[in-house]
Amino acid sequence: MGAMLTRDELALALGRAGEGDRSAFKIVYEATSAKLLGVCLRILADRQLAEDVLQDTYLTVWRKASTFDATRASPITWLVTIARNRSIDRLRSASPMRRSVPVEDAHDLADAAPLASDVIETTDDVGRLNVCLETLEDKVRTAIRTAFLEGVTYDALASKENVPLGTMKSWIRRGLLRLRSCLET
Structure with missing residues (x-):
């Protein structure tokens, strides 16, 4: 390998x-x-x-x-x-002798599997995202993962962490800004 x-x-x-x-x-x-x-x-x-x-x-x-x-x-x-x-x-x-297929039949010929380039690119991006997530504070990382991967609302997260809604929004916003900065490097 x-x-x-x-x-x-x-x-x-x-x-x-x-x-x-x-x-x-x-x-x-x-x-x-x-x-x-x-x-x-x-x-x-x-x-x-x-x-x-x-x-x-x-x-x-x-x-x-x-x-x-x-x-x-x-x-x-x-x-x-x-x-x-x-x-x-x-x-x-x-x-040597390619047979022609009408364009209307193209959907029957299409491969539903993702392109290897897309899989590799996605794997690379996920790896970079995980590395960047690890640079965040635990509470911020957990809030971002819970909000975006599990679909939990900011309000529910704020209640769960026993913090005001504004604080939760600030944690997530600052965390996302740090993630973007990390991913752009």
Whole structure:
């Protein structure tokens, strides 16, 4: 299993790889190759073909790492997009005679499963949120989790904690501001 990197560490390694730093490229590969192989396998359903496409993916990453823009996408989203596009390209080129399907039938062909890139991104975001939540005071963290995950009203939370409603609102507001600040870094 690859090394676990934060979003910022991965972005930094991609930037260094774009400057020709082979050790940074190795870091990117080790941290992401298992996830990207999973993307390729899901699309191609053939391990050998998926491994070939994974190699093509990292050749593209090596050539284009300097174009990565962390303000436009997370590093893993950028990498997954490349792997997904390479896999689809390979799938298309492998079928010499594609049959056409009317656009009206597209809903029957759609895969209801979430995209791997969405799952990875969500997992990354949840991890970052949990890290940021841990920086809050216990009472504030508990109030935010209870309000937003369990749907408990501020009024009910204030009664439960035996504090005025205004105090509860202040705790949650200040906590949310701190969370936003933490998540933006």
